[in-house]
Amino acid sequence: MSRAITVHSHKGGTGKTLIAANLAAIYAKNGRSVCLLDFDLRAPSQHILFKTTPKYWLNDFLEGICDIKSAITDLSEKYGSKGRFFVGFANPSSKAIREMMIKDRRWEMEALKRMIKAKDTLYSDSKVDYLIFDTSPGIYYSSINAIACSDAVLLVMKMDEFDIEGTEELISGIYDALGRKKTGIIVNRIISKQQGTLTEDEAKMIKELESTFARPIIAMIPCFCDIQLTGGKAIYALKNPEHSFIEILEEVSQELEQL
Secondary structure, eight states: OOEEEEEEOSSSOSSHHHHHHHHHHHHHHTTOOEEEEEEOTTSOOHHHHHTOOOSSOHHHHHTTSSOTTTTEEEOHHHHTOSSOEEEEOOOOSHHHHHHHHTOOHHHHHHHHHHHHHHHHHHHHTSOOSEEEEEEOSSSOHHHHHHHHHOSEEEEEEOSSHHHHHHHHHHIIIIITTTTSOEEEEEEEEEOOSSTTSOOHHHHHHHHHHHHHHTSOEEEEEEOOHHHHHHTTSOOHHHHOTTSHHHHHHHHHHHHHTTO
8 A cells, every 4th residue: 555754853963864865765675665755845865875966857847847747756676676766866956946936826726626637647556665755854835735735744854953843833833634644753863871772861761752742752853963964965765775874764764654
């Protein structure tokens, strides 16, 4: 049964994009057919990770210039994945970004209708098992459209007061308004006092956060210095699948099936 998952965050700098790309790669290498869509239309970056320039961008599809099949690139052969691996890239040019920033509500409603139809096409014609949206952080129409299209949300946050309060507002103000959207939370880039395990204070804080958000925290990811240093140079699920970061995301991929 096909599922759509939105990867979202209250603010930038949480590692959301890297998590979305590696999660998609994990599903593909494990034999599932996946389509990753870069819906971060204000700060596209998946084209950097995958080092690909397509003939048509997702922007072209949303504008009605092409269909969804023309706006996605099949990277299965390039990466040797067991499952089909499609990626749709957002246009990174400053002109395209400016155009996306001034779209009105009517345009966004039409974009949502196109995306709902496209989702059905990807499921039926391309046999996609998982559709993953990498979205703009915060409350933008494009992000809300992706959430509305999805069966579940993977909400990525860091352990600071700004993110905690912002995440709580996202859940109460947006996710609950969309029918109490199923949500799993990842706390990313944790600097723990104990390597590989949580201190009592950290474990207590996690329980408090789950109570505050009324959503499960499905993963806590340490701050891996090597990943921070390499930035967007590699997709670890494909280059270094034994890395602890990928082991955690493998568990996340299974947890998402239970949401």
